[in-house]
Amino acid sequence: MLRCDIITIFPDFFRETFAYGIIRRARAAGLVELEAHDLRRWTSDKHRIVDDRPFGGGEGMVLKPEPIFAAVRELTGAASRKDYASQTRVILLSPQGRVFTQAMAQDLSQQTSHIVLICGRYEGVDERVADELVTDEVSIGDYVLSGGEPAALVVIDALIRLLPGAVGNESSTTNESFTESLLDCPQYTRPPEFSGLKVPEVLLNGHHAEIARWRREAALKKTERNRPDLLK
Numbered sequence: 001m002l003r004c005d006i007i008t009i010f011p012d013f014f015r016e017t018f019a020y021g022i023i024r025r026a027r028a029a030g031l032v033e034l035e036a037h038d039l040r041r042w043t044s045d046k047h048r049i050v051d052d053r054p055f056g057g058g059e060g061m062v063l064k065p066e067p068i069f070a071a072v073r074e075l076t077g078a079a080s081r082k083d084y085a086s087q088t089r090v091i092l093l094s095p096q097g098r099v100f101t102q103a104m105a106q107d108l109s110q111q112t113s114h115i116v117l118i119c120g121r122y123e124g125v126d127e128r129v130a131d132e133l134v135t136d137e138v139s140i141g142d143y144v145l146s147g148g149e150p151a152a153l154v155v156i157d158a159l160i161r162l163l164p165g166a167v168g169n170e171s172s173t174t175n176e177s178f179t180e181s182l183l184d185c186p187q188y189t190r191p192p193e194f195s196g197l198k199v200p201e202v203l204l205n206g207h208h209a210e211i212a213r214w215r216r217e218a219a220l221k222k223t224e225r226n227r228p229d230l231l232k
């Protein structure tokens with residue numbers, strides 16, 4: 001069982017999305033336990049303030065360290081990164097992080113039993129959180145979102161579908177894009193002809209070796225066209 005705790009100022013963001021598809025099934029099957037926590041729960045002032053102005057000046061607000069430290073300490077039972085249990089990871093979603101890949105999703109799905117995800121907002125999170133608490137600073141791509149919540153969802157979705165038993169047919173996670181530095185091959189379904197557009201003949205002939213060869217070549221062509229960087 002994998003446990004994922006999300007620290008956010010918008011816990012309702014996750015409510016609906018956890019109720020669909022593979023995430024819903026994985027929860028129902030007891031493969032994963034997901035909980036979105038309101039960061040304000042760990043404030044101690046009357047107004048439940050989680051942000052403040054940046055030292056040195058500049059635009060916007062920064063998430064304060066105290067509530068995040070209190071949240072991570074309670075959820076991990078440890079004072080800082082060096083005291084976490086061996087299968088615990090604390091992930092800060094940040095455009096300044098390492099770019100998330102399928103290999104990282106695989107690593108997380110195999111090596112961890114507890115993940116805490118910290119979602120930033122505004123100008124970001126006080127750097128002492130990254131320095132002291134975070135094991136992985138993760139970006140989902142070279143663009144800036146307004147908050148870490150969509151990024152946390154991307155990470156959670158990618159790794160839950162890799163948990164053994166989460167996806168019905170196991171081969172559907174082993175033959176996918178990025179598992180072999182290739183994109184997946186193009187897929188077609190019925191009807192064989194639609195508006196004059198035909199499915200490649202080879203896929204209709206039932207000859208498994210020919211279909212496998214065609215798929216390999218089509219995957220290679222698609223990778224060359226859309227992601228030549230993967231072939232280097």
Ligand SMILES: C[S@@+](CC[C@H](N)C(=O)[O-])C[C@H]1O[C@@H](n2cnc3c(N)ncnc32)[C@H](O)[C@@H]1O
Pocket residue numbers: 092093094095096118119120121122123124125138139140141142143144145146147148149151
């Ligand atoms: C507006 S962003 C802060 C951007 C920050 N000032 C910068 O330029 O690096 C607010 C929050 O959204 C999240 N975020 C934005 N872009 C992200 C990305 N590409 N990957 C992961 N999280 C992201 C982070 O949690 C971040 O703290």
